[in-house]
Amino acid sequence: MDQLKEKIRQAAVDARNTKPLVGSVTNTITNTFVANAQLAVGGSAAMVFVPDESESLARAGNAFYINVGGIFPVYAETLPAVVRTLKETGKPWVLDPVAVGIGSLRTSVLSLFKDFKPTIIRGNASEIIALAGLWELGESGASHVRGVDSVDPVSAARSAAVALARWTGGAVAVSGATDLVTDGTSVVLSHGGSHFMEKITGAGCSLGGVAAVYAAVADPFVAALTATAIYNHAGRRAGSLAAGPGSFNMHFLDELYKASADDISNNPFDIEEATK
Amino acid sequence: MDQLKEKIRQAAVDARNTKPLVGSVTNTITNTFVANAQLAVGGSAAMVFVPDESESLARAGNAFYINVGGIFPVYAETLPAVVRTLKETGKPWVLDPVAVGIGSLRTSVLSLFKDFKPTIIRGNASEIIALAGLWELGESGASHVRGVDSVDPVSAARSAAVALARWTGGAVAVSGATDLVTDGTSVVLSHGGSHFMEKITGAGCSLGGVAAVYAAVADPFVAALTATAIYNHAGRRAGSLAAGPGSFNMHFLDELYKASADDISNNPFDIEEATK
Amino acid sequence: MDQLKEKIRQAAVDARNTKPLVGSVTNTITNTFVANAQLAVGGSAAMVFVPDESESLARAGNAFYINVGGIFPVYAETLPAVVRTLKETGKPWVLDPVAVGIGSLRTSVLSLFKDFKPTIIRGNASEIIALAGLWELGESGASHVRGVDSVDPVSAARSAAVALARWTGGAVAVSGATDLVTDGTSVVLSHGGSHFMEKITGAGCSLGGVAAVYAAVADPFVAALTATAIYNHAGRRAGSLAAGPGSFNMHFLDELYKASADDISNNPFDIEEATK
Numbered sequence: 001m002d003q004l005k006e007k008i009r010q011a012a013v014d015a016r017n018t019k020p021l022v023g024s025v026t027n028t029i030t031n032t033f034v035a036n037a038q039l040a041v042g043g044s045a046a047m048v049f050v051p052d053e054s055e056s057l058a059r060a061g062n063a064f065y066i067n068v069g070g071i072f073p074v075y076a077e078t079l080p081a082v083v084r085t086l087k088e089t090g091k092p093w094v095l096d097p098v099a100v101g102i103g104s105l106r107t108s109v110l111s112l113f114k115d116f117k118p119t120i121i122r123g124n125a126s127e128i129i130a131l132a133g134l135w136e137l138g139e140s141g142a143s144h145v146r147g148v149d150s151v152d153p154v155s156a157a158r159s160a161a162v163a164l165a166r167w168t169g170g171a172v173a174v175s176g177a178t179d180l181v182t183d184g185t186s187v188v189l190s191h192g193g194s195h196f197m198e199k200i201t202g203a204g205c206s207l208g209g210v211a212a213v214y215a216a217v218a219d220p221f222v223a224a225l226t227a228t229a230i231y232n233h234a235g236r237r238a239g240s241l242a243a244g245p246g247s248f249n250m251h252f253l254d255e256l257y258k259a260s261a262d263d264i265s266n267n268p269f270d271i272e273e274a275t276k
Numbered sequence: 277m278d279q280l281k282e283k284i285r286q287a288a289v290d291a292r293n294t295k296p297l298v299g300s301v302t303n304t305i306t307n308t309f310v311a312n313a314q315l316a317v318g319g320s321a322a323m324v325f326v327p328d329e330s331e332s333l334a335r336a337g338n339a340f341y342i343n344v345g346g347i348f349p350v351y352a353e354t355l356p357a358v359v360r361t362l363k364e365t366g367k368p369w370v371l372d373p374v375a376v377g378i379g380s381l382r383t384s385v386l387s388l389f390k391d392f393k394p395t396i397i398r399g400n401a402s403e404i405i406a407l408a409g410l411w412e413l414g415e416s417g418a419s420h421v422r423g424v425d426s427v428d429p430v431s432a433a434r435s436a437a438v439a440l441a442r443w444t445g446g447a448v449a450v451s452g453a454t455d456l457v458t459d460g461t462s463v464v465l466s467h468g469g470s471h472f473m474e475k476i477t478g479a480g481c482s483l484g485g486v487a488a489v490y491a492a493v494a495d496p497f498v499a500a501l502t503a504t505a506i507y508n509h510a511g512r513r514a515g516s517l518a519a520g521p522g523s524f525n526m527h528f529l530d531e532l533y534k535a536s537a538d539d540i541s542n543n544p545f546d547i548e549e550a551t552k
Numbered sequence: 553m554d555q556l557k558e559k560i561r562q563a564a565v566d567a568r569n570t571k572p573l574v575g576s577v578t579n580t581i582t583n584t585f586v587a588n589a590q591l592a593v594g595g596s597a598a599m600v601f602v603p604d605e606s607e608s609l610a611r612a613g614n615a616f617y618i619n620v621g622g623i624f625p626v627y628a629e630t631l632p633a634v635v636r637t638l639k640e641t642g643k644p645w646v647l648d649p650v651a652v653g654i655g656s657l658r659t660s661v662l663s664l665f666k667d668f669k670p671t672i673i674r675g676n677a678s679e680i681i682a683l684a685g686l687w688e689l690g691e692s693g694a695s696h697v698r699g700v701d702s703v704d705p706v707s708a709a710r711s712a713a714v715a716l717a718r719w720t721g722g723a724v725a726v727s728g729a730t731d732l733v734t735d736g737t738s739v740v741l742s743h744g745g746s747h748f749m750e751k752i753t754g755a756g757c758s759l760g761g762v763a764a765v766y767a768a769v770a771d772p773f774v775a776a777l778t779a780t781a782i783y784n785h786a787g788r789r790a791g792s793l794a795a796g797p798g799s800f801n802m803h804f805l806d807e808l809y810k811a812s813a814d815d816i817s818n819n820p821f822d823i824e825e826a827t828k
Binding site: 021 | 579580581582584585621622623624625651654655656657658699700701750751752753754794795796797798799801802
Binding site for chain 2: 032069149242245246
């Protein structure tokens with residue numbers, strides 16, 4: 001665990017020192033918040049929608065973020081183009097499978113992604129269960145996606161998360177009251193956050209975007225853990241200062257920015273074996 | 277009036293207790309604020325743009341919100357698909373006819389909506405007058421739409437609002453210095469808000485989105501009144517705390533979240549007969 | 553210089569008194585912030601994406617803003633249509649050439665704009681250098697566009713900015729630690745701002761949008777200077793109040809709103825001859 005904490009500390013430092021460029025194809029509901037969160041932790045953020053721009057950015061950047069919330073028709077061309085470029089160039093990328101199952105284009109691109117093996121998958125419990133189901137990875141149980149909010153507890157997504165991580169060879173982060181991060185071998189339960197995170201739009205999306213910043217400077221498991229830890233820490237701090245979701249939103253960005261490498265690596269977590 | 281206040285109180289309670297899922301096809305300029313406002317009053321928010329996702333969400337959700345600001349070409353397919361599904365399933369929905377008259381696609385979908393009879397129509401005075409004109413509902417007077425801001429006082433839209441409500445059988449809310457809400461029989465003038473509401477983008481759009489949350493748990497007139505009352509209350513409170521539009525924005529979301537059912541039902545209003 | 557300060561003061565007053573309508577075709581990552589900034593300085597903001605709506609708005613408005621960040625396929629039709637209408641009607645407009653060079657559609661529309669001569673061009677140093685290169689305006693040096701952030705200092709863009717201003721006959725504003733504004737004859741270095749402006753998304757985009765508000769009431773050079781001065785002033789003030797980028801964001805909008813005409817015209821600047 002001390003070794004893991006040191007790696008988390010290093011990822012936090014490296015992100016601030018190297019300002020990794022993270023391109024995104026992400027949704028217009030939360031993209032402002034995603035960009036601001038990425039900037040707050042030390043990254044450089046750029047968002048695009050059309051195929052050739054996403055390929056340019058995948059090549060130019062240090063990591064990439066794909067979030068399928070609020071998709072537009074052009075994503076049918078953009079997303080296949082960008083994942084092919086990411087594979088070709090070996091760049092790390094994060095997938096947020098928002099509201100998987102809601103329509104045919106979303107299902108089609110998420111199905112395609114199975115063979116491209118995202119470096120990190122970030123979702124709520126219902127989305128993680130549903131994605132493992134879509135990819136036919138073992139007995140992952142029935143999902144209960146309802147709009148963009150989870151109706152399953154994080155614990156219900158444990159075996160789906162482990163199955164996904166074993167398939168991709170990367171990491172999976174499940175967001176909820178207690179967050180779960182796994183690389184298919186270990187399962188970390190990370191503590192913190194605030195009840196206000198469910199009362200603002202984009203808490204989950206921006207966590208995916210921040211994980212992409214860390215994926216530019218650390219291995220998938222450490223990157224997912226570092227993103228989860230800074231969210232737990234900043235969420236806890238902002239929650240103690242906020243009078244409601246508006247002030248939580250403001251304090252949360254401040255606390256992401258102010259979080260020291262020690263604050264992040266000292267965020268409490270438990271580590272367990274990933275018996276499926 | 278006491279009966280109406282009790283219904284408003286109940287709608288506020290029910291929204292917080294049942295967390296209704298409200299899907300939206302709404303504009304990318306204000307969608308973050310719309311979602312945050314819907315979450316603050318107790319709803320669950322989801323925004324989509326493409327036809328099959330909007331149909332899924334219309335079926336899965338408890339109410340729907342359509343806002344024609346900042347439209348994209350795909351709306352030509354999405355909006356007819358979603359209103360057909362809403363009619364078929366009998367789900368309540370709110371229409372915000374932003375900047376009616378600015379172009380052919382917006383005019384075409386707003387014309388189509390006449391026969392689908394939105395449960396609640398929410399607009400500024402100029403938009404309400406222009407929509408009644410587009411739908412050829414009586415002598416509704418000349419509109420003065422200029423961009424997205426109203427150039428008419430709320431009182432000038434009274435007969436247009438009543439005509440629209442009589443046509444739809446639902447409710448119409450006109451936003452301005454004093455807000456007007458009508459079901460075609462009664463006209464309520466609701467008091468509160470802040471001059472800062474004109475200095476932030478999305479005050480009107482998000483009121484429409486919040487009305488959709490209440491439309492999931494109350495009849496159209498009560499839903500429109502509850503949304504208007506919580507906006508008047510939270511706007512007044514936030515206005516007294518704000519140093520400018522940035523802090524108003526923050527305090528407004530906090531006050532939406534903190535508003536009790538009594539705060540909302542006790543917001544001052546006058547009720548009159550809707551002699552056209 | 554006193555004459556210039558008086559013109560800046562007058563532009564600030566006129567924007568608040570006349571509430572100019574500024575239409576925009578701008579990106580969905582920062583459009584909320586652009587609109588809120590335009591409202592804060594006294595303008596009326598409206599954003600559209602499709603061709604006929606952009607033409608309507610170009611005709612109805614007092615000035616226009618085009619920002620090519622986060623473009624969608626429909627921009628291939630929208631942007632040529634809007635610049636033709638702007639030329640035909642002689643309306644002032646501001647161009648923000650975000651991430652010039654990232655893809656073929658962006659390059660194609662930015663190339664087209666050369667002959668339409670934007671009233672004001674606003675960019676970071678890398679973008680200004682790259683645009684002058686794209687338009688083949690003299691020995692403007694090599695650009696280093698990397699995503700949306702500049703990798704060149706403002707001083708490196710001086711000759712490119714002067715060349716662009718001489719070509720358009722308008723003004724060019726280069727944003728950075730010290731901002732540079734030129735009309736091709738004089739070069740103004742404007743002081744202020746905050747290191748937090750790089751830590752929020754949309755500082756540059758919204759400066760372009762605010763320049764369009766002032767372009768509706770002043771000549772191009774004065775409009776660019778007034779926008780730059782209010783950003784320097786509000787940035788300095790907000791930076792002194794902020795605990796991080798979240799609170800900076802809030803205070804910045806408050807300070808844009810609160811800035812008096814004297815605050816704006818008294819922001820410190822140096823004026824030099826534009827020897828290329």
